Amino acid sequence: MKLRTKLLVAAVAGMMVAGATAQAQEMKFWRIGTGSAGGTYYPIGGLIANAISNPPGARPCDKGGSCGVPGLVAIAVSTNASVANVNAIQAGQLDAGLAGAQTVVESYNGQGVFVGNKKDKIRVIANLFPEDMHLVLPKGSDIKSLMDLKGKRVGIAQAGSGTQVSVLRLLNDIGITRDNMDEAELNNTQSAQRIADGQLDAYFYAMGTPSSALVQLGSTKGFDLYKFSDAERDRINQIIPYYVHSVIPKGTYEGIDYDVPTIAVNGQLVTSADQPDDLIYQITKALWNKNTRKLLDNGHAKGKVIRMETALKGVLIPLHPGAEKFYREVGMIK
DSSP states (O other): OHHHHHHHHHHHHHHHHHHHHHHHHHOEEEEEEOOOTTSSHHHHHHHHHHHHEEOTTOOOGGGTSOOSEETEEEEEEOOSOHHHHHHHHHTTSOSEEEEEHHHHHHHHHTOGGGTTOOOTTEEEEEEEEEEEEEEEEETTOOOOSGGGGTTSEEEOOOTTOHHHHHHHHHHHHTTOOTTSSEEEOOOHHHHHHHHHHTOOSEEEEEEOSSOHHHHHHHHTTOEEEOOOOHHHHHHHHHHOTTOEEEEEOTTSSTTOOSOEEEEEEEEEEEEETTSOHHHHHHHHHHHTSHHHHHHHHHHOGGGGGOOGGGTTTTOOSOBOHHHHHHHHHTTSOO
16 A cells, blocks of 8 residues: 555656656746846836746736746846847847837948948837937036037947947037047946046936936936937937937926926837747737736836837837737737
8 A cells, every 4th residue: 555655656746747847848038138227128128028928837817927928938138238139139149129219220221330230130029118318417517518518528328329329429410529528438327326426527328217327316416417409409310310309307306307308219129030920929919918017007117108009109120020910910000
């Protein structure tokens, strides 16, 4: 009797091990490139990763569990943002990533910094949210125009970011180059710290609002935001059409009790043409699941503006076929 019991226990244990092994084999990790921890891409990427994940053994969606893709474990990876993300997706080092519309279009078409280096595998899953250009100044700064940045210590964002590409282009247009300003290649968190320490006169960063690094800076040292003139915004729109007029509302950050005229570019979720159609279809479906709506609304202020009705706004390169299938099914593409 004892032998039979032992054999039964062994058999059950073997089945459990086999089942666990099968589950482990079915697990698929999916890397989403974001940006620095102090910006917006990283927390938004984390929310998206959470929404589309459904690890083996997780509670089913209809029973209050994850409504992501069965077996998928998505991971938000901190990177140098847009340019770095499309480069890594093209090379197969990332499965997806967040990137500004300018970087998305120019990388796909081999324009701008991508001349002779096209990223022809880039495909769009969804347009997400507008990224406002922040020109951050120390509290009480006397900088009144972009020309005042000449000769100053200016943060131009990190190498590999779409912000840096755009900033150098707009500054060059008015005659400010790396030869006549003291530029620093820093991410948002590093730049905010340099402002606090008095080591920078200004820094640029395009991101969704609010930025956690600026929330912290506002509660400690304080800062000002540069108000772009209409003429400056019109000029930037002429040289970088992806940037359009925008406003950072007063009260977005502590101490900023005025509306801030600026420019903005849309952030998009992109992937590779090499990704399986069915997988991207399921990911797109999970992204717009009603449970994901709750995650986005509660997870970050910018998550509230990520909506399916604007998922195709400003998309100027091909959608991934899997994403396109979903949007056709819901009637957004005829």
